[in-house]
Amino acid sequence: MPDFQFNISKGRATELYTRVKTGDPATSALVLVALAETGIETDAVLEDKDTLADVLSGSTNEATNVGYARKVLSAADLTVVVPDDVNDWVDLALPDATWANVQAGTDWSKVLVCYRPATGSPDSAIVPLTSHDFPIKPDGSNVVAQVDPSGFFRAA
Template sequence: MADLVMNLVKGKVRQYTALPGTNDALIVVPLEATGLEADATLKDYDTLAALLAGSTNEQTTLGRKTVTASITENVDDTNDRVDVDMPDIVWAATAGNPVGAVLICYDPDTTGGTDADIVPLVKLDTPFTPDGTEVTISLNAAGFYRAA
């Protein structure tokens, strides 16, 4: 499950993960371990551009992952919650600086938007050091986000 849900999207993550737009997607952004700001600071950023303008750096060697399919939601009436999931995140032949976390963001326009248009949804604490091998971030069995 998410280690942090951004303030702007609390209660809206399910709406974004439904990918309601024509050219939208979820974007997974790796963040460097060095300079990673505290959750109390990160949760207040409303755009990816604003977040990256702080002391937090994107780990650009790995590159971003775009997710447009296999996003699922499970409405659990028994436990009064909704879980959202997507495929595990895989980077092959990793390189670059150590990663401290990844962001899952909503990009409303993958054909022409900018980081100022991308909305950070959740942060997953996933520290690893790229060493040339494949890295898989296995999401929680119930998903990466839960609204309860």
């Protein structure tokens, strides 16, 4: 589960996830973005940011390690949204993400799950959904973000 949900996505995460899964629009995707440890703003500051550009406009920076790139998850990577009517919630799942041979340099603090409306969208159009603490010191080995089996987000 997330450490926090961005205010802009409250009430929208399930909708945006479903849009990616159903291809509306066809090149929409979820994007995983790693944030550097140095200069990271507090959760209270970050959760008020409305776009990925906003997140990266303050002292918070994206990781820059060799071997790191944003992970793009398309419809084929996501599961169909099925409400749990017994427990009265919806869990949204993601596959584990692996970055191969990430070199030392920038220590990581968080991984964000964001909604990208289309291929080539600027950071100012990418909506941050959730933030997950992910303190890691890359050392040349693979970095794997394992998502909680119940999902990266629960709408209840």
